[in-house]
Amino acid sequence: MGAGDCVCIIGTNTTACHPVIGLGMMQAKRNGAQLIVIDPREIDLAREADVWLRLRPGTDTPLLSAIAGEIYNAGMVDVESVAASTEGFKEFCEGLAKFDAESVAALSEVAADDIRRAARCIGRARNTAFYYTMGVTQHTTGTNNVLAVSNLALLTGNIGRPKTGVNPLRGQNNVQGSCDMGALPNVLTGYRSVTNDDVRGSFEEAWNVTIPAEKGRTIPEMLNAIEEDKMKGLFVFGENPMRSDPDINHVEHCLHHVEFLVVQDLFLTETAELADVVLPGASFAEKDGTFTSTERRVQRIRAAVSPVGDSKPDWKILAELLERLGRPERYADVKDVFDEMRMLTPTHTGITYERLEAGGIQWPCPDESHAGTPILHVGNCMRGAGKFVPLEHREPAELPDAEYPLTLTTGRVVAHYHTATMTRRCFGLAGTWPEELVEVHPADAAEYGIADGDLIELRSRRGVATGRAWVTRRVPRGLVFMTFHFSESPANILTTSAADPVTGTPQLKVCAVAIRKLTEESTSVESLSIEEHASCHIA
Amino acid sequence: MHPFVLSDPSRCIGCRACEIACVDAHMDEDMVEAGNKELPFSPRISIVHEAEVTAPVQCRQCEEAPCVAACPAGAVVSEGDTVRVETERCCGCKACMAACPVGAMQVAVIPGKIKTPVAHKCDLCTGREKGPACVEVCPAGALRVFGREDLQRIPVSKRRQSASQLAGYN
């Protein structure tokens, strides 16, 4: 991207969490593209931004709607063509009236003029690409926030063309692939609903089993079902809910309560420690198969080393389980798994291992002569007319009050991945970021008598965690930031399990906390014992 | 003049690859072994990551180095292309840390025979075939070596540029 284009990032600390894409954004900026950053923290890209909107956490929907309203009111919308290719346009535009810049400025703590500047940037740009991550989705209004981005892209015609689009940057390697393969409670592969008889029928025929027609449970629903004795067993694959899920004390209670817990992981994580059975999985370097990147590109991976010890690739563990459950005939190797999947998944049918030898292919790819689909919604939205959804603002589930006066928001740092079960075992990554650093604004630090580097305690309605304070203006006053990487400083003891009603995604980006300084035993330099010392040589 | 490495804050994304490459370049063990042996992680480059700026900072190899002047043990010496620490002579008095205007000197335990904190700092990866490891690894092109030739060329070319700008005045 370059002059005339605009990159708009919302709730993504791209240079830290997706550094390769972040570098691309920096390059776009140097090429002359405009950069809009919407984030409560002064992340690295905020410094580079033409417009930085430091919103109060949880006000994404009104802020994005206000930008849409300003663009519409300034006459920067091609009304005729948008109306022709979308539905709900009129109602949407009417709904924007309540999101005028002044009242949204008061709500979001972003200056009305900055909202207008962002609107001008997007309205005048030839192309605008929107990027977002968990800063948008991990709210009780996550679905609305995504719809607000989508509304804005539809309104400005930034969809179905190069350098445009609504681009969620996936948070984990192959999370795209996992979701594509139906690792969600409500869909089979290719995002096809389990309630659809035809879709289910094709799997039932291939597998010779009956598949339940109702959708499964989201993670919060599973935990509740365990508590209510409606669920007896839980199989956790490569996930560490004892650190990554909100309200860990509640998670721990549920995992103790469940009758049978199986955990498949590379390491004995906090979750695996609670398991009845631990199955040793293999790492990315030890297995064959495909990963699907954030741009839907299915890519072949090959084992570089053999699995260590008794560990096995995930598919093999599952195939062996199937064998013991009386279905031994299923899969001889990874290619069998892939071939079965592609024959049952129209979006992937044209992707074969042979074709992948020549490089990755982006789905949808319906047949073997199809080149793949780099850009979705070309010409028209895949569903037909692009759908505008009028939105309302809803405050986060928990706001600061007298007892818990600060807002905690959580995220990641560049050196670590998720609950750091892998990255903290790497010498370099663990060395470069060895411990939790809780970002605290200097004014808040002064108020609570906290100096840079002090050990502090954070307390919420659900629990207590400690970490070292990093006194910095990266966070605004009233906001503290911590990661969920460090087992000894588990941010998710504090977070709330209040979740988005549609997706079940928890509100990890907002909860109310109180902080205080802890007095620390001085253990900075070890005292040499006299015996040890007496043996010192003459220098 | 000593060459030195300088960072460009407008390019740095704070990814810390330089820090890790620096540690790797100054160890005999590979990274896996270093982890198994629980060796200290002692970079010679410091990442500043603040709201206002993100950039690595390291030794400028000063010509009249305050660290050399401050050292009571004669352990910091200006020699050849760099200002060098003779680790065996260092007793960890930290005078160099107090003297360095950019905070480039580190006093910490480094992998090797000496088990107490000693002064160490950027040595421009002297002896490393491909030059400083941090410069080589940086994915953002934010680090650069300013060599002798650069330091001679830059002022001359800037003078030319300014002279031609001055030519416009009457």
Add this chain to the structure above:
Amino acid sequence: MPHRLNPFILATASKCIGCRACELACAAAHIEGGVSVGSLQAPLSPRLYLTCVGEMRVPVGCRHCEDAPCAAVCPNAAIYRTDRGVQVDESRCVGCKTCIVTCPVGAMEMGQIWENGKPVMRRVANDNSPEGSEMEPALLASKCDLCKDRAGGPACVEACPEQALALIYPDAIKRRRNIQAALALKGTGARAGEVL
């Protein structure tokens, strides 16, 4: 951060007026019970030393080295590192003076040491005394202990009328200067008039 490295007392030569208030305060702080005018019964043994070189004057003292040479050479393990600096255990010191020879900054001296309100004594031969010997104050290894038991922190820092002395934490200084250097690189201006 917890301070990884020992702090130490550093003087700014350009501020020092050579008044020796630091030496007096230091000596007084190391006599148990303290001293007031008229009550001084022993020679003053300061643990930092105003030193004049040409026109320049500045107090010099212990840097609390991380690999302290004084501790390394001590034959009786009387000098050791703690989390509050390099300290001398006078009860183990035999006055061998090797530490004086080895200290790179000249921070070590043999001085009178006070214990339980009295100076630590040694027996010396004296033919004139009935026992053939008598007690006199012993001279033992004496150096800056950062006033470890003094509530107000180092007495010399407090006493200096020109704020020429500071207890510095090297990690903190390094971090601050790193930030300032990065800001300067960005063109935001270099540090000026830093207070240590």
